Amino acid sequence: MTTAGSLDPEALARAKTVIVIPARYQSRRFPGKPLAVLRQDGVAAKPLIRWSHDAASAVTNAQAVLVATDDVRIAEAVHAFGGLVLMTPESCANGTERVAACLEQLPGAELLVNFQGDALLTPSPFVEALIAHMERHPEAQAGTVAVRCSAETFRHLAEDAAQGRVGGTTVVVNDRSEALYFSKRILPYLPAGRMPDDDMPVLLHLGLYAYRRAALEHYVDKGATMLETVEGLEQLRFLVAGMPVTVLTLDEPGFPMVEINNPSDIAIVEGILASRDRP
Structure with a gap:
């Protein structure tokens, strides 16, 4: 275990709801992605892992936020801004x-939340809503969040597909x-030319999950x-194993929910960050 930051190891061991940000350096589409730097006017340039950690830290109903990695470069970057790190196997x-x-x-x-390190635009109320949903439904073993695609987000998905890029993930329920x-x-x-609407929505799956301990143990055992x-x-393993995954469907928060899947997404997300903060 490697930790830093203000939460002492005993408090971390007692935390009942924990947000974990998995981060790895190697990525076929975008090597070194967690350390890629994003810039925003009026804000110091920060690596992606810091942006994601800051977003996760705004959640009010979790007792701890930490980064789980196997890479010392990522661990050092997290330690540099005072974050917590748990080292995990390669x-x-x-x-x-x-x-x-x-x-x-x-x-x-008792509840572990997987906050994707490339989904820095995830609003804290979405995470809070997922945690609250799991608390209200103790029978649910795994849960996640999707948003109804706006026309702009749908066009971004369609453009990725047209250009042969692997973009966002969709879900049907x-x-x-x-x-x-x-x-x-x-x-x-x-059909060609048809845009999503209330009668035919397209649900963009967000890289956000909440799991019970038993669900994670079963997941690993399944292989x-x-x-x-x-x-x-990765979430398809739950479905293959016959374990339901509850999908909490929310409306987009007034800006496109774009993840950083490819280097070209950095400029897009920087633009969203800038427009999001304008009055």
């Missing part, structure tokens, strides 16, 4: 496995608001599945 295949790798070091944690399927394709299929490998979407 063998973790994805962010969910990396969160699960923290369980032994977080004996008091059943009548119980449980995920039927997640895909890096745009789901459901829309990798064909669908998650083909799609590159």
Whole structure:
């Protein structure tokens, strides 16, 4: 365990709701992504991991925020701004496995929230709503969040697809608001020229999850599945294993919910950060 920051190890061990930001240096599409620098007028340039940590730290109903990584460069960057770090094995295949790798070091944690390190635009009320939903529904083992795509976000997804880039993830749900399927394709299929609307919404899945301890343990025991490998979407392992994933559907917060999946997304997100803060 490697820690820094203001939360002492005993307090961390007692925390019941913990936000974990999985971060790895190696990425096929964007190596070194957590350390990529984003700039905004009037704000000091910061690495992506700092932007994401700041966003997660604004959540009011979690007792701790930490970064889980296997890379000393990321750990040093987090320590530099006073954040907490837990070192996890290099063998973790994805962010969910990396969160699960923290369980032994977080004996008091009952609910673990996976806050994606490339989703710095995630509003704190979304995280708070997911935590509150899981608290109200103790039977739910895993939960996540999706937003109804605006026309602008849908066009961003469609442009990524047209250019052959892997962009955001969409999800379709059943009548119980449980995920039927997640895909890096745009789901459901829309005829040419058709934009999403209330009758045919497109739900953009956010990289935000909440899990019970038992769900994470079951996830690791299950092992990798064909669908998650083909799609590159770790959450599909839950569906293959027959474990429902509750989807909390929210409206977009007044700006496009763009993640940093490719280097070209940095300029887009910097523009959103700038416009978001204008009156």
